[in-house]
Amino acid sequence: MANTIFKNAKILQTNDDHTFDIIEGELWVKGNEIAYIGDGKDASSIAKDDEVVVWDRTIDCEGNLLMPGFKDAHTHTAMVFLRSFADDLPLQDWLFKQVFPREDQLVEDDIYWLDILGIMEYLTSGITSNFDMYFFPPKNAQASIDCGFRTVQTSGMNNFGAGPEAVEENYNIVNGMGDLVSFIIGWHAEYTTSMERMEGIAKLAEKYKSPVFLHNSETKTEVEECKERWGKTPTQLCESLGMYEYGGGGYHCVHMDEEDFAIMKRRGLYAVTNPASNLKLASGIAPIKRYLDDGIHVAIGTDGAASNNALDMFREMYLMGTLAKVRENDAACVPAEEVLYSATAQGARCMGLCDCDSLAVGKKADIVLIDLNQPNMQPENNITKNIVYAGSKSNVRLTMVDGKVLYEDGRFDIGFDPKEIYAKATSIIGRMR
């Protein structure tokens, strides 16, 4: 494992009050951890006792910004095969006529290659970990491990495949696969899942003291139909089943009522917002200001490439902040700092990756180098606001995960030839036309 020194850097420091400071100096990575942040003069203290540390590489950041990698807190990575395959259709046609029939044709090996394509895209956007829900979780996890990428898996369990026993099996398999991957209990959504299976999930959460995540209140129809079936919103139903004893959260969380907000606050749940997907599928605009006002945690996800269609946190950040402004008719609400905090620190905590949430000594080295010397980042009136409101994938010069540089200046170092990965993806969708 290599040891790397970043010098001449601006370094983004995360504060507990959801603000940021920027210091200038050096950041030293020893193995997979941040070992030192400072002016470099006292960096020799890193070596313990008689230890000899070899510094394999020194990267001159030329005054550019080191920041914590983005955490993409809701993904269906392998859905890249359906990118731009069936857009501009009514939601039901898109889902039932285009998406589901083709997902049915995926085999385990397909998932592996499609995951690698998605991981490449994450890296280009400075994303260092994702919270993934898809078929064959151990296969997803293997793709991440082989690339050196960090992934938290959850289950998409519903009525159309294996039940809670398979969720438990995957929980135990993936949580034993090594430090880069983990598994949190989850399931698809109320509208696809029987009461028996929901109760099974609640029991698993109790058994493993695990948080629980699911698609929650993405569309108005979903909430209305849930209320017809159970007399409760999805959030209230999960609460009544005891599913939130150990926290968790919901993906989307667009259409919420007062009691839902109260439950989320009381249980410390995460609202994982997916603004690009919610626009493109005409689902609505999430009540982000309300979440923040109530102290409810907000994380950000891209959702899958079939609905978004890009896996780009710069787009999501812009949308989280500015959609809130137009929703509330208030240009001052949800400032850029809150957005950046959601995209980094809150995302990490939502995924159980508390040692990846910020740049500090002892934290995992999940780091992005942002090029400030491009026109969209000039002048540097406010670097945080520049990142959220003007930033772009083109500003990502380097993405490091777990101490290893996986992407730099447009090139990948993940052990696969990009052309081979593109050909695999083309061949998989080609089978299904």
Add this chain to the structure above:
Amino acid sequence: MANTIFKNAKILQTNDDHTFDIIEGELWVKGNEIAYIGDGKDASSIAKDDEVVVWDRTIDCEGNLLMPGFKDAHTHTAMVFLRSFADDLPLQDWLFKQVFPREDQLVEDDIYWLDILGIMEYLTSGITSNFDMYFFPPKNAQASIDCGFRTVQTSGMNNFGAGPEAVEENYNIVNGMGDLVSFIIGWHAEYTTSMERMEGIAKLAEKYKSPVFLHNSETKTEVEECKERWGKTPTQLCESLGMYEYGGGGYHCVHMDEEDFAIMKRRGLYAVTNPASNLKLASGIAPIKRYLDDGIHVAIGTDGAASNNALDMFREMYLMGTLAKVRENDAACVPAEEVLYSATAQGARCMGLCDCDSLAVGKKADIVLIDLNQPNMQPENNITKNIVYAGSKSNVRLTMVDGKVLYEDGRFDIGFDPKEIYAKATSIIGRMR
């Protein structure tokens, strides 16, 4: 002037019905015009009679996509100095306490350097021309000419500076400055302008048979106050003053009524939408579906960097399409092809640049090379939808304006050192803190 051959390209072809085809082959640029599109076998026919054409450079596109450059149809380029300077504030505070007092301090030379920074940013996003409203139009035009960039200027005339006589002077000056720049009659907005000055603009439009552009119905308050003053919406007021005899259009066009739509349709006006700015300033979401249903032309602009904060057409395209979907609660409305048509062909026509609207023989060589061999463009299920829904500045490999490559692989060829331009912008805003 150099002559360039693009070979091994996919070439985007624009159809009159707002769709696109993609052909494979070569595109030859002679001087500042497209001289040939085809398989290359009959390209020798370009040379007329005994003419000897020297082909200075052959660019292997490696299967990537040549497309017409984006047209940014509403800009205040020099406002880059206020990027991320005063965000997350109520609209009135932002405008009156932050923006206006600092704009007052700008001198003509500042505009020149700030324009160059903005032009650099346009090039990184594949934008090959802009429709600019700002102080000192001839200075703006000079910056574009010196960079080799194409700009259409208009006036931001209101009550706080020179009147219609200055608009006329600038009209004649800029329209005499050469092929890269032109001037269309325009003014700021009803809420900043006296009836006398509005009538002066109408007379100029009549005299020069020019279209007229202005900020129109950006906010609900603007429309309500206009109706209180004149008993008419801004669109109806302009129509009643005879301002639309030769066409034109409005920037923003968010809050429109039935009569406004009828006028826009009858006069062939352009609705220039600015979705990112409208979100960030909490102005609203424009009725794009209605415009398209009525056959009203839609073009796209970034607005200035003080309100957006990026000058990036990929962001605007995504927003134009997807905001319409959420506004109408219809995932099928405003398909990607309409968006791409607005960002290219309609933008060009709106700006009077009909010879820059598409890739065809005899058209100006305003061309972008889009890298399809990046993860966000794979698989190539639908290249048009990929560009609109998944595209990014990172896909722009090359931007050519008027036959000259101004941007390629992250480097600029505009005759200025980027570091010098960044330092100028930093120094200008530094004077005003």
